[in-house]
Amino acid sequence: MVFIDYQPAQISAVSSMDLQLLVDNVVRVAKIGKAFDLPIVLSTVNAKGGQKPTVPPLREVLSREKELDRTTINAWEDKEFLEAVEATGRRKLIMCALWTEACLIFPSLDALRDGYDVYPVVDAVGGTSIEAHQYALQRIAQAGGKFESWAQLICEIQRDWGRANTIQPVRQIAFGDPSSPILKNTQRPFNIKGVPAP
Numbered sequence: 228m229v230f231i232d233y234q235p236a237q238i239s240a241v242s243s244m245d246l247q248l249l250v251d252n253v254v255r256v257a258k259i260g261k262a263f264d265l266p267i268v269l270s271t272v273n274a275k276g277g278q279k280p281t282v283p284p285l286r287e288v289l290s291r292e293k294e295l296d297r298t299t300i301n302a303w304e305d306k307e308f309l310e311a312v313e314a315t316g317r318r319k320l321i322m323c324a325l326w327t328e329a330c331l332i333f334p335s336l337d338a339l340r341d342g343y344d345v346y347p348v349v350d351a352v353g354g355t356s357i358e359a360h361q362y363a364l365q366r367i368a369q370a371g372g373k374f375e376s377w378a379q380l381i382c383e384i385q386r387d388w389g390r391a392n393t394i395q396p397v398r399q400i401a402f403g404d405p406s407s408p409i410l411k412n413t414q415r416p417f418n419i420k421g422v423p424a425p
Contacts, residue, residue: 270305
């Protein structure tokens with residue numbers, strides 16, 4: 228699982244989705260990674276040069292991960308970052324990065340070229356415009372990237388409600404946070420003719 232450039236300057240420039248929802252969703256993705264004990268690579272850009280580091284809500288979840296700072300826009304071109312990805316031993320990369328049209332697309336395309344499977348979490352990434360976000364995702368898809376949402380990710384990894392050791396964290400992530408879109412959806416009035424309420 229890879230997180231790239233969730234820093235205040237990058238977040239503030241996103242206009243393809245609500246900024247609070249963006250941060251909430253990427254935190255959910257990080258919690259999913261921790262709940263399932265996935266290897267995590269966390270990177271920032273130019274924090275040593277004056278940019279602020281990873282935003283506190285995400286950093287709190289990823290407090291044990293080393294923050295790899297780079298100067299390259301394309302994280303795949305950074306030796307320390309690439310070594311960290313390779314050290315995970317994984318060939319499937321769940322990727323979250325800001326912006327979609329820069330720090331997500333470039334390492335995604337390079338990873339795909341190098342034989343990795345890339346899974347961008349589309350509701351935890353954002354671009355400087357809706358068009359920039361959409362066309363970058365389209366280009367990743369054309370190269371073989373496989374999109375998922377955070378809700379799809381949690382279901383795909385859990386797979387079976389019989390996996391008791393992860394039930395509690397999954398329920399907490401999906402339903403325990405008042406800002407969860409899933410929880411909000413279940414709280415809407417349920418007025419469907421002929422269908423009993425859940």
